[in-house]
Amino acid sequence: MHFYIHIPFCESKCHYCAFTSLKKENYEKSYFKALSRDINFHLKKFKIHHNQIKTLFIGGGTPSCIHTSNYEYIFEILHPYLAKNAEISCEANPNSATLNWLKAMKNIGVNRISFGAQSFHSEKLKFLGRIHDQKMIFKALENSHKAGFTNINLDLIYDTKMDDKKMLEFELLNLKKIKPLITHLSAYNLTIESKTAFAKKEHFKKNAPNLMKFFIQEIIQLGFFQYEISNFSKNKNSMCKHNLSYWKGKDYIGCGLSAVGFHKNQRFYTAKNLKSYIENPTFRNIEKLSPQDLNLEHLFLGLRSIVGIEEKKLSLAQKQKADLLVKEKKLEFKKGKYHNHNFLISDELALYF
Ligand SMILES: C[S@@+](CC[C@H](N)C(=O)[O-])C[C@H]1O[C@@H](n2cnc3c(N)ncnc32)[C@H](O)[C@@H]1O
Ligand code: SF4
Structure with missing residues (x-):
């Protein structure tokens, strides 16, 4: 079994992002209380046995803007169910993943860290609405190593209107510098999502297939192995097992506001807003997938x-x-x-x- 947990809080809203990301204000404690109810309920509902969870992914939002004591609380529940060699990933933003936060997460059991860098270029970072700079990316990677992480991913976004060959060469130059510090790279072609700041204006996306091809070829040239359209690993051991399980159509439990779960031919959605989730965290809307839906998904x-x-x-x-x-x-x-x-x-x- 595979497990996803969503942390729906961020310090600010990036211009391209449609993921659930709210200001944490004073909801942190009540959210984690609800989340623990959600997790306990679903472990029982799906009759999960000890050591059965092969991968756990804590995504966001920004998990690194949350104090580690909240994760300790969640891991107390999850710990017996995690397989001995489980892949335990957590997303983090370069500005909030401090050395202490990283050390504490490592102690709790997280063994794979995934940074949303998006770009190394200061103007592109501003354009995307990011609140970190290049230095913070380098520092966060350095600190991850100090904290003992050996499995580290970096996310980049390209095909924005600022991406021409020169910009991508700049990204590649920096990638080359940090290559010894990472084991995985996710390079996402920008998607214009509705209800984001980017959806309000035209031409924020370049739509340049040749640049996409160039970028991917150069990433491979740097020594990364492409195992999915947006995902590259330094070797076969560093491929993300959790994402592979999604692409293989495996069952997974999703807990937390906006998390999605999948079991057999059903997809599970939580309540849509924070207050309803906190009131009723175990509620799920169920979507039944037809054999045609499943077939199409398998193909894509x-x-x-x-x-x-x-x-x-x-x-x-x-x-x-x-x-x-x-x-x-x-x-x-x-x-x-x-x-x-x-x-x-x-x-x-x-x-x-
Ligand atoms: C679930 S998000 C959260 C990551 C983390 N909060 C961060 O921003 O660093 C994971 C990744 O999805 C990618 N992403 C989000 N929205 C996107 C979009 N509209 N187009 C392309 N990639 C996107 C970004 O690279 C981001 O790091
Ligand atoms: S990209 Fe990450 S930090 Fe930015 S709003 Fe989305 S989830 Fe939050």
Whole structure:
């Protein structure tokens, strides 16, 4: 089983971001109390046994703007259920992940830290609405090592209107500098989300497929292994097991405001606002997925990553199409699975089915 926990608090709102991120004000304590009820309830509901949780991901929001005592409280509940070698990730922002915070999180059991850097360029950072600078990114990475982390990810965003070849070369130059300090990189092509500051103005996104190709090729040249359209690891051991489980269509429990869960053919959504979540944290809206929905998801996720698509999950007509793509050398068939090696055309391929 896999487990996701959402921390819906941030210090400020980035211009591109549609994730649930609120000012924590004085809700911190009541949120974590509700969260612990939510976690206890769902561990029982899904009959989770000791040592059964293989990956735990604490995402946000900004988990690093929350005092570590709140996580201690949550880990007291979760600890017996975590597998001995579980991957335990936590997101953090470079400005709030202090050495003390990192040390305490490491002590609690977190063994993978993921920083939202987004860019190394001061103007681009301002344009994105970030409140940190390049120095804070370097410091946060250094501190993570001091705290004993060996599994470290960095998030970047590109394809904003400020990204031309020169800007991407600047990002790559800095990536090269910090490469010894990280084991994983997520490079996200900007999505313009509705109800964000970026949605209100046009042309905030560049929409430049050639630059995307250039950036990805250069990241690979730096020695990273691309295992999903936006995800790169330094070696096979540092791929994010939690995200791989999503792409493989595995079941996961999601707790916390706006967390999503998935079990068999059902998706679970929490109450939509903080007050209702705190009042009733175990409530879930259930969406039933049809076999067609599941099939489409399997195609999209499998083709965008090294996961691939399973022959046994395809209809006869889909299998014939997949075999044709093998003949055209667009897919490779290996051990009951079709694999795509060019993630840039993955959505195009998925739509062909
Ligand atoms: C769930 S967010 C939270 C991370 C953390 N709060 C931070 O900002 O550092 C995880 C990552 O998603 C990416 N992201 C969020 N909104 C995006 C968007 N509209 N387009 C592309 N990437 C986005 C960012 O790289 C971000 O670091
Ligand atoms: S990108 Fe991260 S810090 Fe910025 S608003 Fe979204 S969750 Fe918060």
